Amino acid sequence: MHGYTVLMLKLPPENTMYRAFMERDSSFEGIFFVAVKTTGIFCRPTCTARKPKRENIEYFSSPSEALLAGYRPCQRCKPMDAGSIRPDLVDRLTEAVEQAPARRITDRDLHEMGIDPSTARRQFQRFFGMTFQAYQRARRMGLALHEIRAGQPVIEAQLNQGFSSASGFWETFKQVFGAPPSQSQHVKCLQAKWIDTPLGAMLALADQQALYLLEFVDRRGLENEILALRRRTRSYIVPGESPILDQITSELESYFQGKSVGFSVPLVLNGSPFEQSVWELLRTIPPGQTQSYGWMAQRIGKPGASRAVGHANGRNILAIVIPCHRVIRSDGSLSGYGGGVWRKRWLLDHESENQSIS
Structure with missing residues (x-):
């Protein structure tokens, strides 16, 4: 973790958020969300659950950011809820996702559960501001990016920390990034790294010579950008390290600290x-x-x-x-x-x- 990450300029000061969380200050509802590293759960600032140690807390400005960071919603304070009564269908589907978060529930699966897919889409859109499929994608992407953030090249190391389906997670990883980490030595690969910044987490993709992608992880359509880049470069994407990733991490740190606002990292421009x-x-x-x-x-x-x-x-x-x-x-x-x-x-x-x- 780099020193500039504690600035969190888009959020209130950390001391203020911590005080509000400890006091369950309702005036901060919707301003920030609290994620607990040891449980993998994120909450509202007013959650009545037992308070975690301060060093185990991470703050986000929106539920989608917390989802993309690999956290799941708290079942007690329900941070995804817009304030109205949650429909039974939404409860049922979110529970189904959490039972196997790496598994993709298709329209066919919904039919087998006796649920009309269009109804599921409408109720999720109305209640969460996103469709059911978008909710699933955010959870799956969060799981995949969690590997990058942890810097672990082998998925099994993370599966031992609570992922319920090893085969499902591998399939999700392959769908998003193209190949499991174990194949990285046998195919053309771009290494991926999660970089924390004061404006939120960013995802960097690079090979050993140049940077291909640098995006905020909550950018709409990021998953499609990754898939398009894979097709254009005929590459797989795996967690890893490279001199280029080290360089962009260092240059971003200097940029956000105000030490240098220029970049010299080599780039590959894929476009017309x-x-x-x-x-x-x-x-x-x-x-x-x-x-x-x-x-x-x-x-x-x-x-x-x-x-x-x-x-x-x-x-x-x-x-x-x-x-x-x-x-x-x-x-x-x-x-x-x-x-x-x-x-x-x-x-x-x-x-x-x-x-x-x-």
Whole structure:
């Protein structure tokens, strides 16, 4: 764990959150969620369960972040609930997921359980803000990324810590990353690493020569980006280490600490010639400065292609390093950002404050 991870700038100060959690302060409902490392469960700040030791606590700003980090919802305080009475169907399905979290429950399985898949989707969407399949994917992704975060190259080491289905977890890992870790020496692989930052966890994928992907783990569509990258590079993705992963971890730490806002890590840009021209232009925008989509379209010789430039920005899978956050609307307002507009604002403010640092 790097020193900058304790900053947690998107959340209240850790001391404040810890006090609120210990006092069950209801004014912090929805502001943060508490995860317990020893149990693998996350809770509301007002949960009445026995309080864990402070060193075993981790904080998240949303239930989806906690799910993607590998935690499961507390059955006592029900942190996924929106406040209304939870439907029996939702209870039944979440219980089914937790009985075998690595197993994918298909529409056929739902029919065999006497449940209409469309009803399941609607009730989950209404109650959790996500479909049942999305909930399952978040749990499966959390399990897979938990391996990366732990830095364990062998899945069995994690299975002994409470995963209920060894074969199911291996199948989930293969579905997401392409191959089990045991095959990494026999196929073309990209190594994957979980990197904690003040703006939330990021996933980095690299080989021994260059960085291929750097994304916030709660980015919508991350699983599809990983699968697309696998197809383009004809690679499998496994937990591991490489000099490139060490370099990007170190450079991100320096970036968030304000020691350096530049990056020198080698990159592989997988995109069309137009997309690559947009991404290369993005890298010329100095930290602390912004440009518009129209400006970018003019500079690449395609006036009027502002929307296409925006789409190319959205397909950038190297967050921060290729700084699409430095592009704003012509009226000066912030536009969409894959990691969330609040992160875009934070990054721009951070770079503005530290732009004199090379």
